[in-house]
Structures are given as C-alpha cells and as structure tokens.
Amino acid sequence: MLQYLLVVCLISSALADETQSGRIVGGRQAGPGQFPFQASLRNQRNSHICGAVVISNRWLLTASHCTIGTQAYQLRVVVGSIDQSSGGVSYNLLQKIEHPDFNDYTLENDIALLMTGYPIEMSRLVQPITMGNTMVPAGKIATASGWGKLQVDAAASTMLQYMEVRTLNNLECRLRHDVQNREKVNAGNLCTFLRVGQGTCMGDSGSPLIVEGVLVGLVSWGVPCAVGKPDVYTRVATHRAWILRTTGV
Incomplete structure (x- = not known):
C-alpha cells in the first residue's frame, strides 16, 4: 500500500x-470517458494516493484523510485517463482545504477540497459532476x-x-x-x-x-x-x- x-x-x-x-x-x-469526473490524487513521486472528483474547472473533492499532514505543493491530480500508468493531464495544486471539523481519529467529516493551480481543460474525457x-x-x-x-x-x-x-x-x-x-x-x-x-x-x-x-x-x-x-x-x-x-x- x-x-x-x-x-x-x-x-x-x-x-x-x-x-x-x-x-x-x-x-x-471502466472504459475511456465513462467516469470523466474521476481523478487520481498523487504525491510528488507521481504515485497514486487516493481518488478525487472534479466538481468544477478549478475544484475537486477527496477525503480529508488523504491530504492531512501534507502541503498543497506536494500533491497533484491527474484527470482524463483510466490508466494510472499512462495518459491524462496532470495539474499541480494551489490549495487544499480539509473540512474544519475533520476528526482524524473517528474519520468524521472526512472530506477535503483541492484547488488546481490553473483551470482544468474540459473535454470528452474530463467533465465535472x-x-x-x-x-x-x-x-x-x-x-x-x-x-x-x-x-x-x-x-x-x-x-x-x-x-x-x-x-x-x-x-x-x-x-x-x-x-x-x-x-x-x-x-x-x-x-x-x-x-x-x-x-x-x-x-x-x-x-x-x-x-x-x-x-x-x-x-x-x-x-x-x-x-x-x-x-x-x-x-x-x-x-x-x-x-x-x-x-x-
């Protein structure tokens, strides 16, 4: 893991x-474009950490336990590919915001926002939900x-x-x-x-x-x-x- x-x-x-x-x-x-809102949240080594979900051209959602203890510059999201090993477009993050009442012991309010450094380009393979x-x-x-x-x-x-x-x-x-x-x-x-x-x-x-x-x-x-x-x-x-x-x- x-x-x-x-x-x-x-x-x-x-x-x-x-x-x-x-x-x-x-x-x-899944097939290409079947889940165009699905993103891969990755670390600085470009290794998949968690999933994320595109909700606009600048914002994604993920779980707070995926981001807690990290800085935005240490993370990126890849959209537009169903294959972790190839394809897709990578976006660096400008900001990540865990829910203010997230409890890392009980996992209550386990939700976080990710803001990309520049707008996500939409296509047949990339769409918000x-x-x-x-x-x-x-x-x-x-x-x-x-x-x-x-x-x-x-x-x-x-x-x-x-x-x-x-x-x-x-x-x-x-x-x-x-x-x-x-x-x-x-x-x-x-x-x-x-x-x-x-x-x-x-x-x-x-x-x-x-x-x-x-x-x-x-x-x-x-x-x-x-x-x-x-x-x-x-x-x-x-x-x-x-x-x-x-x-x-």
Whole structure:
C-alpha cells in the first residue's frame, strides 16, 4: 500500500483493528470517458494516493484523510485517463482545504477540497459532476469507481474499476458492523453493501459514489476488503453548504 495510506490505516487501527481507510473488489474495468469526473490524487513521486472528483474547472473533492499532514505543493491530480500508468493531464495544486471539523481519529467529516493551480481543460474525457444536495434513501442502486486494490493482499489496480452497490440506511449499516465500529457511522455517512466479495479497498479513498448521475458520496472507510461489512462514505449532501461557502461551486 502507498506510504500515506499506510499511515491512515495505523490511525484507523486505533479505533478498531479490523477497520482501514481507503479501500474496488469484484468490479469491472471502466472504459475511456465513462467516469470523466474521476481523478487520481498523487504525491510528488507521481504515485497514486487516493481518488478525487472534479466538481468544477478549478475544484475537486477527496477525503480529508488523504491530504492531512501534507502541503498543497506536494500533491497533484491527474484527470482524463483510466490508466494510472499512462495518459491524462496532470495539474499541480494551489490549495487544499480539509473540512474544519475533520476528526482524524473517528474519520468524521472526512472530506477535503483541492484547488488546481490553473483551470482544468474540459473535454470528452474530463467533465465535472453535479453534487447531491438531498439525502439518499436506502435501497438505491449506486455506482462506485476507483483504482484501489483488487483484494486486500494484492497490488493496486492500474486500470480504473467500477461496481454497482446498494445503499443502506445508517441503522442497518451500524448493525452490520461489529460493535467497535458502529459508533463511527454517523449522520454525515452513507453506507453501501451488495454481496460478500464486492466492495472498495485500499487506494479507493476519496473516490466517488454516484446515484442517477449525481455525486452522493466519497469513499471514506471500511473493513478490508469486501468481507461482508458495509463500505462507509462521506455523504456529500451533508457538506454541500460548506463546499458552496468555500468555493462558490
């Protein structure tokens, strides 16, 4: 696993040994332009750290645990390619803003804003996504995408993967988790589960969850990987006012 996500996993293990941040298993390979809002957040060595999501020509969203402890100049985003190893356009960051109430122990308010140094050029392969502003009910079919590991003991995927999942209400999400993780699921989270053997994995943090073409969540944490526990996302609608206030988007 990449260096920074290893640090995050250590933080999460203080909560529960089985909980790890980041984390697509049991998915399919995406096609060019299928997820034009999907970005790869990378470090100075151009190694993938987390996913990110284009919301305008200057701003992206990701998870706060992906950026905490770093400076904007140490990060970049690559857009327009489904292949981590080639293609796409790289943008340096001018600014990164973690949510002011982010808790790196509980991962509450696990959302951050990234501002590029100059405008992102839009094309068939690069487009912003509309953000959700209403609560998503249980039982909705959603789509998650990312470059995370294909299984817990495997390397990260080079090609962008995606899968369909189903949303849960937070009570069911808590009950499906072990006791030590239930209290981590809060009103600012959105959970999904479909079947054992399918779910997010390390490297998927900050990547999008989409319902009917709208961004409703960002991968935050889960029990690695696809072992039958719900995946937990930061609920975008909960933080819509903060995003608007900070960026104007």
